[in-house]
Amino acid sequence: MQLPTVQTRFLDLPGSFSLRNGAVLDKVRVAYEQYGALTPEKDNVILLFHALSGSQHAYGYNPEVPGTGSLWKPENHEGWWNSIIGPGKPLDTDRFCIICANYLGGCYGTTGPASPSPTDGLPYGSRFPHVEAADQARLQALLLDSLGIERIHLAGPSVGGLIALSFACQFPERVRSFISIGSGYRASIEHRLSLFEQILAIELDPDFRGGDYYQGPAPKKGLAFARIIGHKSFVYQEGLEQRARKEVGGKSGLLTWMTPTRSTQSYMLHQGTKFAERFDANAYIRIADMWAEFDIRDHAPDGTFKTALEGFRRAGIPSLVFSIDTDCCFRPAEQQDFVAQLESARIPVEFHTIVSTKGHDSFLLEPELYAEPIRRILAEGHPEHTP
Numbered sequence: 001m002q003l004p005t006v007q008t009r010f011l012d013l014p015g016s017f018s019l020r021n022g023a024v025l026d027k028v029r030v031a032y033e034q035y036g037a038l039t040p041e042k043d044n045v046i047l048l049f050h051a052l053s054g055s056q057h058a059y060g061y062n063p064e065v066p067g068t069g070s071l072w073k074p075e076n077h078e079g080w081w082n083s084i085i086g087p088g089k090p091l092d093t094d095r096f097c098i099i100c101a102n103y104l105g106g107c108y109g110t111t112g113p114a115s116p117s118p119t120d121g122l123p124y125g126s127r128f129p130h131v132e133a134a135d136q137a138r139l140q141a142l143l144l145d146s147l148g149i150e151r152i153h154l155a156g157p158s159v160g161g162l163i164a165l166s167f168a169c170q171f172p173e174r175v176r177s178f179i180s181i182g183s184g185y186r187a188s189i190e191h192r193l194s195l196f197e198q199i200l201a202i203e204l205d206p207d208f209r210g211g212d213y214y215q216g217p218a219p220k221k222g223l224a225f226a227r228i229i230g231h232k233s234f235v236y237q238e239g240l241e242q243r244a245r246k247e248v249g250g251k252s253g254l255l256t257w258m259t260p261t262r263s264t265q266s267y268m269l270h271q272g273t274k275f276a277e278r279f280d281a282n283a284y285i286r287i288a289d290m291w292a293e294f295d296i297r298d299h300a301p302d303g304t305f306k307t308a309l310e311g312f313r314r315a316g317i318p319s320l321v322f323s324i325d326t327d328c329c330f331r332p333a334e335q336q337d338f339v340a341q342l343e344s345a346r347i348p349v350e351f352h353t354i355v356s357t358k359g360h361d362s363f364l365l366e367p368e369l370y371a372e373p374i375r376r377i378l379a380e381g382h383p384e385h386t387p
């Protein structure tokens with residue numbers, strides 16, 4: 001079936017937006033997309049959260065997003081979850097209205113470091129604050145308010161699952177169901193160190209200039225290296241020789257002394273250099289930093305799961321958690337721990353382990369593996385196995 005052409009919409013917040021760390025942003029713009037009609041009662045909404053470098057464009061074909069400069073590349077034009085969103089699909093646009101927004105600090109239309117600061121019209125650059133997942137969730141609650149939508153289903157893969165969890169803990173009365181895919185309640189120490197290395201790779205590029213590079217060359221080498229480090233955790237490394245094409249080729253522009261001898265090296269160089277053309281380094285470090293700093297226990301004044309999950313428990317939000325057996329970004333043991341925390345808080349949860357050779361990115365590369373449990377929880381409103 002031919003994909004519908006869709007357009008990104010924009011919300012310009014009327015007032016200022018205060019972040020948890022005390023920073024205040026004026027004239028915040030949120031880029032979002034909406035698929036499927038809202039019912040007159042506005043009670044059929046799925047709020048979908050994208051992954052680290054994804055965007056608001058989850059479904060259909062969108063060749064252009066105003067304000068993204070040269071970053072909106074052909075690989076962005078097709079929605080990142082096209083195979084499970086649409087008429088009759090698990091995220092059924094005949095029945096549901098799906099909303100997905102780009103993150104604050106991002107580079108696909110929502111206000112971010114490259115946006116003009118209202119104080120002087122120049123790009124924020126280094127002046128753009130750190131953003132937390134809790135801020136992202138609150139901003140999306142404001143987006144829902146502006147659309148007159150009260151209650152929603154939540155679905156988030158990867159870093160999107162962290163924001164969905166923050167939303168469920170901050171606004172439990174607004175949530176009908178919660179779906180977490182290859183995600184958890186915090187980043188492991190292993191992944192926090194990887195995110196630190198990714199930020200360091202950008203920092204060490206002389207073109208980064210503390211984040212104030214918009215008048216000169218962008219730190220593309222640092223961003224490419226950051227992506228290579230990150231991508232290593234998004235693939236199933238044991239399967240990478242099969243995933244990469246056999247040849248060793250192409251000039252990446254990243255190396256001077258070394259000549260790649262392995263297909264996995266040239267694959268990674270390709271991933272990094274291509275990515276650096278479609279993403280902004282400042283946006284990357286804002287989202288990587290947000291991911292590294294997240295721990296749902298920080299939502300509770302006493303730092304405990306019990307308090308953080310109390311509203312979630314009281315609201316009885318049915319939950320669906322997916323783990324991917326080859327995920328080395330959010331390892332399966334982390335989801336088991338997450339599910340154990342939900343169960344000990346007496347939250348009804350259904351747990352699935354997806355068997356895949358694609359690693360963490362499985363949710364992007366083979367979404368159909370996740371389809372049936374998602375279809376069912378959205379249709380029935382309760383998990384299959386309750387504790």
Ligand SMILES: CC(=O)SCCNC(=O)CCNC(=O)[C@H](O)C(C)(C)COP(=O)(O)OP(=O)(O)OC[C@H]1O[C@@H](n2cnc3c(N)ncnc32)[C@H](O)[C@@H]1OP(=O)(O)O
Nearest residue numbers: 053054055075076080244245247249263266267270361364
């Ligand atoms: C499909 C999407 O979701 S993209 C749009 C939205 N984006 C997002 O949501 C962000 C997240 N997306 C992603 O991280 C990625 O797009 C993924 C993981 C989903 C898919 O990654 P891909 O790079 O498309 O897939 P894969 O790992 O198979 O790599 C294929 C690429 O590596 C190249 N490649 C493969 N082997 C080699 C090699 N030996 N040497 C050099 N390059 C190689 C291929 O030519 C291909 O290049 P191309 O993308 O320029 O056509």
Ligand SMILES: N[C@@H](CCO)C(=O)O
Nearest residue numbers: 051052053054158234
């Ligand atoms: N490959 C995905 C996974 C990380 O969430 C991305 O870049 O968004």
